[in-house]
Amino acid sequence: MDSQRLFSTLPPTIEWRDGDLLLLDQTRLPHEIVVENVADVQSVWRAIRELRVRGAPAIGVAAAYGLCIAMRDSTALPIAEFRAALERQAVWLESARPTAVNLSWGLRRMLDRARATDAHDAAMLYQALVEEARRIHEEDVALCEGIGMHGMALIREGSGVLTHCNAGALATTGTGTATAPIYAAHRAGRAFKVYADETRPLLQGARLTAFELQQAGVDVTLIMDSAAASIMSQGLVDLVIVGTDRVAANGDFANKIGTLGVAIAAHHYGIPFYVACPSSTLDLHTAGGARIEIEERAAEEVTHLAGRRVAPDAIQARNPAFDVTPHALVTGFITERGIVKPPFEHALRSLFAAEGNAA
Missing domain, CATH: 3.40.50.10470 (Translation initiation factor eif-2b; domain 2)
Structure with a gap:
């Protein structure tokens, strides 16, 4: 059973919808239910740092999707430049919170997938990143069960x-x-x-x-x-x-x-x-x-x-x-x-x- 079936009145904590990252702002609860469409990697970093998304497992999932957001508009880059930028963005995202190990774990999973992917271009590599982030998300649900x-x-x-x-x-x-x-x-x-x-x-x-x-x-x-x-x-x-x-x-x-x-x-x-x-x-x-x-x-x-x-x-x-x-x-x-x-x-x-x- 996932969290959506537990609560008829609450949206998902994290949702990836057609290339957009949606986060339930937990700083507003319980009085307001606000879902934020996180537009850029800086906003993902702030959402993690400011506890709008929080809890070690959720941070790991958010960081994985956050790396996708960071690279979403870079698929026209030469693949070597895309890979270098990906590494830099992961290092920066990891600085949001130091104690929760899921943050570094999720980012490392994403980088490992990128390094193991024999992609011909940046667009193909980006799709592999999205697939890995979704896999991390699905695994989190299964771990809870x-x-x-x-x-x-x-x-x-x-x-x-x-x-x-x-x-x-x-x-x-x-x-x-x-x-x-x-x-x-x-x-x-x-x-x-x-x-x-x-x-x-x-x-x-x-x-x-x-x-x-x-x-x-x-x-x-x-x-x-x-x-x-x-x-x-x-x-x-x-x-x-x-x-x-x-x-x-x-x-x-x-x-x-x-x-x-x-x-x-x-x-x-x-x-x-x-x-x-x-x-x-x-x-x-x-x-x-x-x-x-x-x-x-x-x-x-x-x-x-x-x-x-x-x-x-x-x-x-x-x-x-x-x-x-x-x-x-x-x-x-x-x-x-x-x-x-x-x-x-x-x-x-x-x-x-x-x-x-x-x-």
């Missing part, structure tokens, strides 16, 4: 499930990563409750996760980030499922800021803590979490709320977009090929050694 199929058994009748940020359908082009087991269990008719952290400072849990789960008819309750441990202490949470933007070879992973605190609380209360991880988000080139680059965003996202200043003038602020959770706090990774249990370094490498992000 696989995660949902393998993870739904973790959600039992009457369970309480907590999630952080948005690793949902809006973060992918399918049914999400962390939400895929939720949607699968919901479709199976199980009664359970989801607790969605608000996820400061940009409230992706409140604006996006709570919104999309509510739209799909899932029993969801929005809570403050600071209430997660308290909710756990009351015995209301049986399972935590979060997404990830990058998983290192040893199982350390980066996810939206605040995930580390959720993992520590879950460990304290003996609650299983799972990470929904498509193979496209694995980075087996990076040994551990200490080597993951963490994106630092503008201080205004912390000092302001809905455009209004909520902090003192001239106050110093830190705004890391992600934190790294050590693998010792992870019960397992829910992947499209099954649930991976410790020791993670051996298990992840043996299961996914042939994937594009493997060392």
Whole structure:
């Protein structure tokens, strides 16, 4: 089941239509539903950087199509010039956000396809790029379905499930990563409750996760980030499922800021803590979490709320977009090929050694 069938009121997160790239502007949700026709590669870069398209899998798909947009008007170039320009545009697009590995993964897939294509002219090479971007898009939908199929058994009748940020359908082009087991269990008719952290400072849990789960008819309750441990202490949470933007070879992973605190609380209360991880988000080139680059965003996202200043003038602020959770706090990774249990370094490498992000 793809995300379009989940939500009758929402357009697709990403759509490629007759050579145009259409993106659902997630900064406007839940109050406005706005689809942007992204006209040039600069607009694709800004859409990724400004979180109008966000979530590691969706970023990978958007970047692949973005490279097509970058080269769309260059098909009359000599093929050597087209290839050189393609490489430059990929390097520039990759600079939009450093932490989500799907961005570099998607662009590398596109470049690998271009290098392997024995095209006679730039127009033929451009068509090969479009085909590869569509393939990446289709694979993302399938990855979500696989995660949902393998993870739904973790959600039992009457369970309480907590999630952080948005690793949902809006973060992918399918049914999400962390939400895929939720949607699968919901479709199976199980009664359970989801607790969605608000996820400061940009409230992706409140604006996006709570919104999309509510739209799909899932029993969801929005809570403050600071209430997660308290909710756990009351015995209301049986399972935590979060997404990830990058998983290192040893199982350390980066996810939206605040995930580390959720993992520590879950460990304290003996609650299983799972990470929904498509193979496209694995980075087996990076040994551990200490080597993951963490994106630092503008201080205004912390000092302001809905455009209004909520902090003192001239106050110093830190705004890391992600934190790294050590693998010792992870019960397992829910992947499209099954649930991976410790020791993670051996298990992840043996299961996914042939994937594009493997060392």
